Structures are given as structure tokens and as C-alpha cells.
Amino acid sequence: MKNRIKECRTGRGLSRTDLADLAGFSHDIVRKWENGERNITVTSAEKLATALHVDPAYLVGWTTKQPMIGHGAVVYLNDREESYVDLSYMGVSDKNFIHGTDNYGRIVHIPVSSVLYVVENNDQ
Template identity: 35%
Template sequence: MNRLKELRKEKKLTQQELADYMQVTRRGYQKWENGESNIKPKKAEELAKIFNVSVAYLLGYTDDSKMYDDELTVEVEGNLLSVSEKRFEEEYRNNLLKNFVRFLSDENLFLSNNEIVDIIQLLFSLSTNHGNSLKSKTFQDIFINKNHKYHKQLEKEYSFIFGDEFARDDTEKALHGYILEETRTKEKSEKLLETLKNAYGERDYSDFL
């Protein structure tokens, strides 16, 4: 799923030219481009700099080509991963906005742009798992300590979140996680759409994705 081929063509470079620049054989480079072998972290970072994109974008993990100064590229069990707290936070906020707007639209609730942003900011300020406020620290101390005298009270007051009444069942969890993972990029979304059409025939799956 890496974007080496399209990025190389945008730069009007041949495989041999890029292979020479990276000091690898043409066949070695072809294996990267075709996904036959994993790119080593340092080589991935060099390639990202050549194309002025993030390593995560180069590898096809995200549609965000923006470079982040805290991006770290590591290899775990043969898989190349790109980690950036700044990118994660930005993507998290963007996804929160997208999902909240979709929720409003699905439920026929109409709010202005400013009202939507204000509500999201309010949610962040009220949430106990964001920031380093005294409220957040106190919540965490009580939550992780089941012997704390206020632990049962906390579970009761947050039962909508931590209880089973509104929780997804195992099938819903698996499906929800799969959709989130398989729609992180345009290419993955198109692949999932093709799978659905092959399995269930032609229909409008846009709401599903």
C-alpha cells in the first residue's frame, strides 16, 4: 500500500535514478515499490525527505502528507511503523469533528459551525481523560484503584460509558474496529468498497463507510 510509485512519477524519476540516489540496486528498489520487501526505517525517512512528505503518508498509513517534527520511524517484528504524537492528536481531533458532524446529520440536528466547535471544546474541557487538570488526575487515581473508597461511586456516575447498557457487543466491536482500520486512507476505503460489492452486489455503501 506504499505510495512510492505515485510519488516517484510525480517527481518524474525513473526507478534506476531513485535506486542510484538511495544507493541500492534497481531490483532492491523495485521490491520496495511493489511491496515485496519492507523498507528499513532510515531508508524510509530518506525517501520521505526526497518527496517532502511524512513517512506515514509514504507508507500508506494516512492520507495526511504533512511532515511532523516528532515523527519516529521504527521496525517492529518486521513491520515498519511511523509514530507521531502531534499527528495522532491532529487526526484524533479531525475524526472527532467528522464523526460528531455525521452524528448530527444522521439525527437531523442542525447546529452552526461555531456551535459545533464550541460543543467539541466543551466536551474536551469536561472529559476526564484529556489534559492534566486536578479533576483528570483525581479521576485516574480513583479509576485504577478498585479499593478506593470512591471507586464504586465513580463506576455508578460513569455507568453510561463503562457499563454494558450502551456498549457494543463483540460482533459490533469487531466490525467497528475493522471499518476504522480499513478506511484510514482512500486506497483502503476503495479496497473495502470493492470487497463489499463483490460480496453483496452493487448498492450505495457510502453511508456504511
């Protein structure tokens, strides 16, 4: 688990302080989780996954699959899983936007701040 938190955090270009602020935790607790010095609760893992825009199952180690840039993905928005964008192609131009092509061929740009998490679409 500790490696997944750090991997996802650094992959988004975030410092521990950035992640702590986004998820509503202290810098110290994020450090302890990353270093395996303290166990994380399910609720805290969900908050971290939301802040990191990853599937909670990936963050806690229930799956080894992570959405891959350049492949299809489902981008869940806000805090409701009923609201999503199904992308046939996904890319990241900077840490503020996910861009891609939806299944109708339209180009979309999704602000990272509106993303709950991203799940690879195996149908592509």
C-alpha cells in the first residue's frame, strides 16, 4: 500500500503537503501511510483515491490494474458514480486536465478538479 500512495502522488506531480491539503489530512499522516508506519482506514483510502483521481481498488491493492494513458477509460465525475464520461482515448496534457476522445468522436477536456476517479475501459 505505501508504494501505491507515493506512486500515485508523484505521478500527479504532488508533494505530500499538496496531497494532504487536497484530501483533508495532515502531512504527517500521509508520510506515515506512505512509509507503512500506520494502517489506513477504508474511509481514508477512499478520500486519498478521490484526491489522487485513481480507482480506490487500485490504491488499496485490490487490483493491480491502473488506467493507462492512450487507452480507453471511464472518468467518473464529482462524487456520484452515475456521472461519468466514457473515453475511447485518454491523455493528460498537464496536471489540470484530462483530455480524450469520447465514443462519439468528440474531443473532450475534463478539469482534474471535477474527477472522482478513472477506471480503464476493457471494452476498447
